[in-house]
Amino acid sequence: MGTYALTGGASGIGASLAALLREQGHKVINVDIREADVIADLSTPAGRQAAVAGVRERAPQGLDGLVPVAGVGGSGPPGTLITSVNYFGAVVVVEGLRDLVSRKRGAIVLLCSNSAPMSSPEDPLVASLLAGDEQQALQIARDNDNGMHYMAGKRALACWMRRNTMAYAQDGIRMNAVAPGPVDTPMTKPLFDDPKMAEVMQYLIDNTPLGRAGKPEEIAAAISFLLGPDASYICGSVLYIDGGYDAHTRSDLV
16 A cells, blocks of 8 residues: 655545545545644745655655645635645645655646636736745735635646646656536635625536536545556646536637
8 A cells, every 4th residue: 555645634625535545545644734644834934844844754765646735715815825825835845745756656636726727827926936936926916916816826736737747757756636616625615605705606506517516525536546556647637627617618628
């Protein structure tokens, strides 16, 4: 059995993934701000380094897989927090543990979103994220209160994955991403309850061919597949797990 590290395993998709991997007999190292094997705040550089150090201490022989699930979203958290956790909290941890995944020729799966295409590729926030300039990105997020921070961060994360696919593959690492639509988790529940956001969320559901939100275990199952040997020739892909929303709304973009 393998050794897998993930962030955000205390709730939602991360908790479902951790449970599934353990049911399969794997060792799981969970990083989260609470109720985890490694307690770390991924919104700060120091917290990310603590996360990397904690995983390295628990998996000195290497990792069969790594999944940075931790993230924040919705209408409540400030754009700076969304930016620091969702993008840098994923990329910095992946880069910091790259050699451990390479040691076992393992797999990495990033958590993106089907909302990423709703942001503009010309967004200066996307450019600053891809440049790795956290201070500039945070300043842009602070000054621009347009509510697009989540989508821009997920677009940048998907772009980062695709740009680095070749380099990681040369290290023996398959790297992919999943792009869920709305999923019934503690993070999304406030969106459905918020009068300002409920109409938007209902629009998304109404334009989802399957007509419902996803379940955390459905996303976890897809991630588990991408981590495993049956996905051995899948590399650099973004798998939409959104009940058909992307196909319906971007029918000709393939």
